[in-house]
Amino acid sequence: MTEAESDKGRVTIIEIAKAAGVSKSTVSLVLTGRGSVKRETAERIQRAMDQLGYVYNRGAAGLRNAGSNIVGIVINDLSNPFFAELSIGIQNVLQMSGYVAFLAHTGESVSQQSQVIRMMRENGARGIILCPALDTRPEDVEGLASGDASLVLSIRRIAGSQASLVVPDNRAGAARITRHLLNLGHRRIAYVGGMGSMVVRQDRFQGFADAMADAKCAIDPGLNIESLPTKDGGVRAMGAVLALADRPTAVVCYNDVVAIGAMLAAARRGLSVGTDIAVVGFDDTEEARHVVPALTTVSVDAVGLGERSARMLLDQIADRNAAGATYVGEAKLIIRESCGIHHRALAAAG
Amino acid sequence: MTEAESDKGRVTIIEIAKAAGVSKSTVSLVLTGRGSVKRETAERIQRAMDQLGYVYNRGAAGLRNAGSNIVGIVINDLSNPFFAELSIGIQNVLQMSGYVAFLAHTGESVSQQSQVIRMMRENGARGIILCPALDTRPEDVEGLASGDASLVLSIRRIAGSQASLVVPDNRAGAARITRHLLNLGHRRIAYVGGMGSMVVRQDRFQGFADAMADAKCAIDPGLNIESLPTKDGGVRAMGAVLALADRPTAVVCYNDVVAIGAMLAAARRGLSVGTDIAVVGFDDTEEARHVVPALTTVSVDAVGLGERSARMLLDQIADRNAAGATYVGEAKLIIRESCGIHHRALAAAG
DNA sequence: CTCCAAAAATGGAACGTTCCATTATTATTA
């Protein structure tokens, strides 16, 4: 039953020592596995711990040896499946390595973000993986990387910050999918969703512009429409697009969530996505595969990016001066149906 | 710049005391806000803390006064939007109350679940909100509630466990939505998705059976189809349903995720959901609103249940013998289009 | 001024662990 406590407070290493007839130091030895203790003694101690329901106190241990196994994960929007998948990737690696994660959701609020980060540091987090809220400035994260805690920015970089970074190749990905539309004959193409202040949007839009320029195709400023990076944002933005006198024939969306909103808005007006108008996304979340028509998008491997972020942080914790790394993940074109090709087409990607 | 550390280790209360020309006790006083310290002194100390970049060490503090502000949240599947919303609700109230959350994803693995729970306890978590993995037995969580840590089970109860509980009214909700289908004239109705061993499925199926019995409508055992509670599970299960010689005219799904998978499978075979076959879900996730046709489902208010779970846990932490509560949230019928009513119909719910 | 109460500040023990320098035990070799 592991019950014998109840008398008072938690059971400590000292009571275990008493029960097993050894000193607290010996118990500590088996706990950490550091010294050499006789097998028989170790078993006796183990038995005592089970019997008394001992639970290790990492707070106390960390006090002495300045360590913890805590890592903070700060996510701007957990309800976005992309970030949920990212978190799962991160946790996969952390759990394998014996770390445990504080995972916090900030809802794009910078003040909540700094609050949770402070809490994490106060609790001794060894490092933090941060998907920064929208208006995060470099000074908000500066000083985090210094001193004891490590920092890895994930998915969203912060202009002007030197912190380590894991991102997909937004520019190349956007260029690739735009080129695909151009190859299909589209010339009037809109870029839709995301706020202009978002660095990720700037990167992706740059890729879009690259491809358009390569094809000597002018960008109509009226076809660059901002919105919140949510499904509702997509619905709204697409509404604006469809209200235009001279509609585009294709729409490149900031991400899958926006794209799905856009498809929805098109469907509501009786347009058939894929034939009447092409819509493409970015991220390749699970939903992109499942929506009808299936969404042509850019795969960035959310879980993989999460795992990569975690590994980078772990490296940095292990070796403080390994800081400052940048990983840019590949962005693969995934051709499905929403761009108007209902059969597997040969992608002229690159 | 708040930089002055770098010399060695973290800066402690003692260095602050030295810098401000007071004793460590006084610093502690302003930190906890407990004693009475002169305004001027407090400000001087505050300034020293800012200057030296002090960060409070909760591990050390907790060691002395046996407290922490940590709460664990254990989620079986973060990629399910329902649980993502639940987590957000939980974090909302925790953050308001000055707590910080360990949020862990178990991927339905009982062993990972016990591992993360152990880690949480070792780190001094004051309580745990648990959405148990599928095959969790009472003994897996027993002893958690005892002693120092509180426990609240959320969404999934564990047969045979006495722990506090927050769940939606699965039985009533399932009965309500089934009755709606019966009122629309359906008689041959399938129940699809979820594994038979899941308590939640048993509860919902019971509600389904209640409604069918009330309508003197027999349940065909061949129309009770299990599957994993995922989108793919829904696709697969619906495939089995549609392969039947004598197809049902309506399908009650275990949850929204399964229902969306089922709709997808139906659409792939050229069936029009809402006219050729009715499909309904459970949970009312955001996706249910956005899918086409919009999903008729049961709203349980995921965010609200999360908030309720957190509040219950907090109550229990504050007052140990407040344990053993149960909250059953209302389950509202949400009529949309997937059940074949394209206009707002008068629900004969009850 | 002196006295006294209230307010403000203090020093040291305690929390549960790890680490270090020792000491006790056992095994190995001459």
Add this chain to the structure above:
DNA sequence: TAATAATAATGGAACGTTCCATTTTTGGAG
């Protein structure tokens, strides 16, 4: 068997905070 080496086990200081019992300071009232 003695000497040595290796292995096991130990006691106490230290980690950064809080709390308690005290001491010092402040400010009125007599």
